[in-house]
Amino acid sequence: MKHTLAGLALVLTALAAHAQAVAPLPVAPVRTVTDTYHGVRIDDPYRYFENRHDPVVARWMKAHSAHAHAVLARIPGRQALLEKINRYDAATSERVAQITRVPGDLYFIERRGATDNQYKLSLRRGLNGADQLLVDPDQVEKKTGQPHAINWYRPSPDGARVAYGLSAQGSEAAVLHLLDTRTGKPLGRPVTRAEFGGVDWSPDGSMLVVNRLRAPRGGARATDKYQHSQVWLLRAGRPIAEAKPVFGTATKGVDIRPAEIPLVNFTHDGKWALGVVINGTQREMGLFIAPQAGCWPASRRGSGCCGRPTR
Structure with a gap:
């Protein structure tokens, strides 16, 4: 035990010496904002850090990032270990993130090759069939000048259509896209604010549901968009306004x-x-059930979770 503690002390001392050898860290100024909730005053001294465009915030983050990199770079043997990890990583021909099989022996495959920046979505017809490339974020980046990534995808029951979420620059603010897998052409216009996805299709693949965040409002906080999200029923290819x-x-x-x-x-x-209600990272969730018959076009607008929901 004594030897273990002594070794740990040496490691901490070495790291402290490395840290002291680099430039000192800037101290963030205090700008207290006070809110009152139910008669209780809550002080927030660093709320301005939520604005990443604030020059003070940007300088603080860049300085701390540079400090961390300088400390890590001085660890003995780190560069050799990093090169070894990169060598093993480059030896992998490709990675497969998710495979979804639908009736008809259709396989939707999300994979990334050794030279790819992002995972791509393909469709294979038959276990030994050729792959049809459906979504290539690297090509999207070439067109837009911004890196994109596939957040989620969901094929229709017959595989004739696929819904997928695409986000730009690591934002995870997914935009819903629909694609006809037989023609490779998009269906309708992209739908914004589909960050959580939650997409599912009607049995015939003509309609789908998606969770959509609330539209931004003037003067609202950035986090308010996560309040009161709703599930919308959309006919494939039709405007979201319908x-x-x-x-x-x-x-x-x-x-x-x-x-x-x-x-x-x-x-x-x-x-x-089935209506599922998720509360963040908590394991508990709510579950409701209603007849599907109330979902489709003959039903009245806003009739609830398709039919009359029961918990």
């Missing part, structure tokens, strides 16, 4: 708190719609 809300805080008979995330899934037999 979609109808089917599950969320505005649904009658459903108790969902503003920050909770509502999702909808359909059973494969076409009978039931």
Whole structure:
């Protein structure tokens, strides 16, 4: 035990020496903002750090980043270890992130080759068939000048269509895209604010549901967009303006708190719609069920989680 503690002390001493050898860190100034909640005053001395465009914040972050890199670079043997890791990493021909199989022996495959910057989405018809490239974020980057990544994807039950979320510059602010896998052409226009996805398709693949964040409002905080998100029912290829809300805080008979995330899934037999309510990282969730028959175009707008929801 004594030897272990002595070794740990030597390591900490060495790291401290490395840290002292680099430039001192800047101290962030205090700019206290006070809020009162239910009669209790809460002080926030660093709220201005939420504005990454603030020059003081930018300088502080860059200085701390440079300091961390300088400390790490001085660790003995680090560069040799990093080169070894990169060598082994480059030896991998490709990585497969997710495979989704749908009836008809269709395989949707998300993979990244050794020279690819991002995962690409392909469709394979038959286990030994050739791959059809569907979505290539590297090509999107060449067109837009911004790096993009696939956040999620969901094929229709027959594989004829696929919905996928695409975000730019690591933002994870996914935009919903629809693609006809037979022609390789997009369906309709992209739908913004689909960060959480939660996409599912009607049994015939003509309609889909998606969780959509609230539209930005003047004077609202950036985090307010995560409040009161709703599940919308959209006919594939039609404008989002024609979609109808089917599950969320505005649904009658459903108790969902503003920050909770509502999702909808359909059973494969076409009978039931399942409303799932997720509360952040908590393991507990709410579950509602309603007949699918109330979802489709003959139903009235805003009729709830498709039919009448039951918890």
